Amino acid sequence: MPEPREATFTLDAVGKSYPGVVAVSDVTLSGYAGEVLAICGANGAGKSTLTKLLAGQERPTTGRVIIHGHDGEITTPSAALDAGVLLMHQEPVIIESFSVQENVWLNSISCAGRRKPWHIVRDRDRTDRARAALDTVGMRDVDLDSPAEGLAPGPRQMVALSRSQLLDHRILLLDETTASTTEEHFKDVEELVRKERDAGVTIVFVSHRMHEVFALADRIAVMRNGTLVDIVDKDATTPDEIMTLMIGEAVMALEPPQPVAADATALLEVRGVSSGSATDVSFSVHEGEIVGIYGLVGSGRSSLARSLSGHQRRHTGTVLVRGRRIHPRSPQAALREGIVYLSEDRSREGFVRDFDNAGNLTLGTLGKFSVGGVMNLRAERHRVTQLISEYGIKGGSESLTGSLSGGNQQKVCIAKALESDPDVVVLDEPTKGIDVGARLNIYQIVRRLAAQGKAIVVVTSEAEEALSLCSRVIVLRDGVIAGEFTSQTSSTDDLTRTALGGEVQ
Known part of the structure; x- marks a missing residue:
């Protein structure tokens, strides 16, 4: 037994x-x-x-x-x-004004029970233990004294997780x-x-x-x-x-979309763009096409996405929308040029936490509901009701967006962005932290946008998502394009091997 x-x-x-x-x-x-x-x-x-x-x-x-x-x-x-x-x-x-090391020790800065107050932990012991805790979660190269506000979402989570190594x-x-x-x-x-x-x-x-x-x-x-x-x-x-x-019901797997027609119009053309860790990147996205940008941390995938939408400075290169050269210096300018970007960090950049669904959904298009500076609240609420129904958002117009589930928050972000009717939609990690049911809803929304003729760029760290959602996948490694794959004839192994610098079997 x-x-x-x-x-x-x-x-x-x-x-x-x-x-x-x-x-x-x-x-x-x-x-x-x-x-x-x-x-x-x-x-x-x-x-x-x-x-x-x-x-x-x-x-x-x-x-x-x-x-x-x-x-x-x-x-x-x-x-x-x-x-x-x-x-x-x-x-x-994470307390952004604290250093990385101070954030590692955050749960231990207490006199309660068996936890040591910060001031009696020796400097060297404190540093050595913080470094060892960060090593355990793969954060070996982070600067202990750098402010935590500079950490991306993934590293922020790993710093928080490292605290487990300092507490019984x-x-x-x-x-x-x-x-x-x-x-x-x-x-x-x-x-x-x-x-x-x-x-x-x-x-x-x-x-x-x-x-x-x-x-x-x-x-x-x-x-x-x-x-x-x-x-x-x-x-x-x-x-x-x-x-x-x-x-409570069987989940049907999505088949990769068919490649677009050879004579389809190129809505977005990226030529030799360098920004952040991305260097000399060129590609195009056609009407009705979903193109994935896949890569590991530091590959330049988010730098590239943010540079297209005015969220990050573009150092070199050219971006064209419908054949017209653009150089937006802000997200608002990019929106006027037909490009909208959804951040991977929706809780910080995607919506206003203290606003209700109505306030967030119409935040970028308030001009549609005002005459002479006076808001037509009835028209705004009517449109909000339509959007909640169209995107399957749970919660009414007066529900705080911050109180919704991750999937519903993302639907609010997508609906808000698309109200401006952009030509190009850039989605950075669109299903991060979302369950399987909501994930399929997001995929269906993206497919619907492509069917309407939009050019879609999906930035993702999940190879499986890239292949199931996109018709083509561009793999970045060390800031440059390491390979390009057609989803219907490629595997997750092809993408990950290329991202890691290995040979495709």
């Missing part, structure tokens, strides 16, 4: 309700020492609520949260940390902590998780990315509409089966 496993936590018939909303209903689930338990589900399924209950950030309405080996209830984050429960959030808590814990909760990271950063997360599991830690891994779940998990718990649908061994199921459990 197999040896009995040591349970580290148990959710005993746990439920959590808010006014008018049942977030979690009657969930019973245990985690065991030395295992990775993945929790999957669509946005709103209750995944994050479960991690908050375990971490003491929320108290259950019904049932009990039991941390084995710890006396007393888990009612606060401090109580959870004292019980050995450590939560890493999807949105990293038996249970590590990773709540969508890979949502803003790239494929190469995931390798570092994978190494960290395996190290923790080998040390006997229980890892609860919440993710939308099926390849990550199947790379790490021992068991998979599937949530839907606040209830626990099933718990399965990773080796006894498939990604398609898990996605079907998540959304």
Whole structure:
């Protein structure tokens, strides 16, 4: 008989309700020492609520949260940390005015319990331990004294994750902590998780990315509409089966789009553009075509995208839209020239967090609803209602965009951008942090835009996404084009080998 496993936590018939909303209903689930338990589900399924209950950030309405080996209830984050429960959030808590090193130590700057106050940790010891923690998550070359405000989304998340190496814990909760990271950063997360599991830690891994779940998990718990649908061994199921459990219906894979006609009009022409880490890049995108820009961190993919839209200075090169040379020096100028850009960091650059859906959806087109400086609120609300319906946005016109799920926030960003009726749409990591159902919705929106004759550029760090969404994929490596592939005749291996500098088989 197999040896009995040591349970580290148990959710005993746990439920959590808010006014008018049942977030979690009657969930019973245990985690065991030395295992990775993945929790999957669509946005709103209750995944994050479960991690908050375990971490003491929320108290259950019904049932009990039991941390084995710890006396007393888990009612606060401090109580959870004292019980050995450590939560890493999807949105990293980073103080931008602090240095990278100070941010690594952020959770340890406390006199409570066993944590040392900052002022009694010796400078050398502090630096050595911060460097070791960052090495664990692949941040070996970062400058410890540089301000954190200069970090991109992926490195920000890795800095936050490095804090786990400075705090004692038996249970590590990773709540969508890979949502803003790239494929190469995931390798570092994978190494960290395996190290923790080998040390006997229980890892609860919440993710939308099926390849990550199947790379790490021992068991998979599937949530839907606040209830626990099933718990399965990773080796006894498939990604398609898990996605079907998540959304309640079979997920149909998208076939790569057909190449555009040879005589199609080139809407966007990029000739010898250099900007940031991108150097001498040339390509074109035709009417109704979706072209992917794929590459690893530092390849220049985002620098290129931002230079097209006036978000970043272009050093050399020429950009033409419908044959007309343009040189926008701001996003507003690019919009007037027919180019719109959606940032990979939607929470900071995609919408105003304190605005409701109406305020965000019409932010770029207020002139359509004003006469002599006076807003026609009835016309604005009517258009907002149309957009919410057209893009399948959950939440009314008065719902705060910041309170929506990641997928719905992205739909708001896309709808807002497209209200200006651009010729060229540049999407930087359009499905980052979005579950499978919302991801398919975004793909359908992009396909619809192409069918309307728009030229679409999709910047992505996911090879699978590039091949399933785009008809052509351009691979950048070290700032230059390393290869170009047709999706219908290429594989993810072709893209990743080219991005890494290997030979295509």
